Amino acid sequence: MVQVHSLRDVIAAETALSDVDGEHGRLTYRGRAVGDLVERHSFEEAAHLLWTGRLPTAEESEWLRAAFAKGRSWAAEVFPVIDRLPTTVNATDAASVGLLSLPEPNATTNQVEQAAMHCAALATFVLRHFGNQHGQDYRPPETEEGYSSAFLRGLHGVKPSASQVTTLDAYFILTMEHSLNASTFAARVTTSTRATMNRALVSAIATMSGELHGGAPKEVIGMFEAIGTADAAPEWMEQQLAQGKRIMGFGHRVYRTIDPRAAALKHMLLSERPDDPEVRFALSVEQAAQLALQQHKPGRSLYPNVEFWAACLLRSLGIPKSLYTATFCCSRVVGWTAHIMEQAACDTLIRPKAVYVNA
Numbered sequence: 001m002v003q004v005h006s007l008r009d010v011i012a013a014e015t016a017l018s019d020v021d022g023e024h025g026r027l028t029y030r031g032r033a034v035g036d037l038v039e040r041h042s043f044e045e046a047a048h049l050l051w052t053g054r055l056p057t058a059e060e061s062e063w064l065r066a067a068f069a070k071g072r073s074w075a076a077e078v079f080p081v082i083d084r085l086p087t088t089v090n091a092t093d094a095a096s097v098g099l100l101s102l103p104e105p106n107a108t109t110n111q112v113e114q115a116a117m118h119c120a121a122l123a124t125f126v127l128r129h130f131g132n133q134h135g136q137d138y139r140p141p142e143t144e145e146g147y148s149s150a151f152l153r154g155l156h157g158v159k160p161s162a163s164q165v166t167t168l169d170a171y172f173i174l175t176m177e178h179s180l181n182a183s184t185f186a187a188r189v190t191t192s193t194r195a196t197m198n199r200a201l202v203s204a205i206a207t208m209s210g211e212l213h214g215g216a217p218k219e220v221i222g223m224f225e226a227i228g229t230a231d232a233a234p235e236w237m238e239q240q241l242a243q244g245k246r247i248m249g250f251g252h253r254v255y256r257t258i259d260p261r262a263a264a265l266k267h268m269l270l271s272e273r274p275d276d277p278e279v280r281f282a283l284s285v286e287q288a289a290q291l292a293l294q295q296h297k298p299g300r301s302l303y304p305n306v307e308f309w310a311a312c313l314l315r316s317l318g319i320p321k322s323l324y325t326a327t328f329c330c331s332r333v334v335g336w337t338a339h340i341m342e343q344a345a346c347d348t349l350i351r352p353k354a355v356y357v358n359a
Helices: 035-039 043-052 058-076 079-083 090-102 111-133 147-156 162-175 184-192 195-206 216-227 230-242 259-273 276-294 306-316 321-346
Strands: 018-021 026-029
Touching: 018 216, 026 035, 026 043, 026 259, 035 043, 035 162, 035 195, 035 259, 043 111, 043 147, 043 162, 043 321, 058 111, 058 147, 079 090, 079 111, 090 111, 090 195, 090 321, 111 147, 111 321, 147 162, 147 321, 162 259, 162 306, 162 321, 184 195, 184 321, 195 321, 216 230, 216 276, 216 306, 216 321, 230 276, 259 276, 259 306, 276 306, 306 321
Parallel strands: none
Antiparallel strands: 018 026
């Protein structure tokens, strides 16, 4: 049988964007711990840091919000294309169609502005198609509203609370970048051929659609729904493990200790939304799972990963399961565009080699 190697731990690029330290449970963007970014900075500031290597000035933050607003208007130019899509098409595929339909950006648009515009356009396409699926007429906000606020307003049709914006900002910051994951690698390979940014993003979105990459929060929600109540969690966990089944949202391919993103999300949720029943329920499930895992799998490093607390967060914000992968894309697009710019600056074709075997 012909074998395909996973390329795990094979160095394929150098990057100045993020460092994933799985052994010690650390994640940094441009040398800054993600937990610190969540506590001290907005989504826009974290995005600017990834794109430029530094935090923005007040004037640059205002300029960046204007660039996001420009991206939403840019996306609206191709709403007739989005509006003709069958409602059975999922949100990520609709966003891909929208991205491929965008007119070329103005020749004077710099790379950072292009990145911001593509991020806003992707989110706008997701929300427009979701609105079409549910009989809602989504229109981009006219004001230079923050990225997270605009997303929640577009989804629910009302201005979100400051706590809701802070919560979604945290999720977006913590999941916007994670080094050379599968979708990011796809974007870099596409960029290495000198393809345009929108086409590289479509490559990344297609890769994200696979269940091994972008669908985990839905599985955690399925677990939450199966458990039902906090009191039922211990017995449910015992039954799952006795049957040799996995506990969704625990363990990670890279982190051998606590996933720093999960720790930051948990801390933020307990601080910002301590009385939210979804948060209290997730905490009970986490405690029951950890106790059961310690008994059934002693010595294994099985801690909550980012998907566990992300599922809690997304559900608490009223984001439907059908949009979980699309919402993840609306976050990770920041990292994708940062890698696209980094790869374009290298201008080197990624061309690995396969070893021929006589089948």
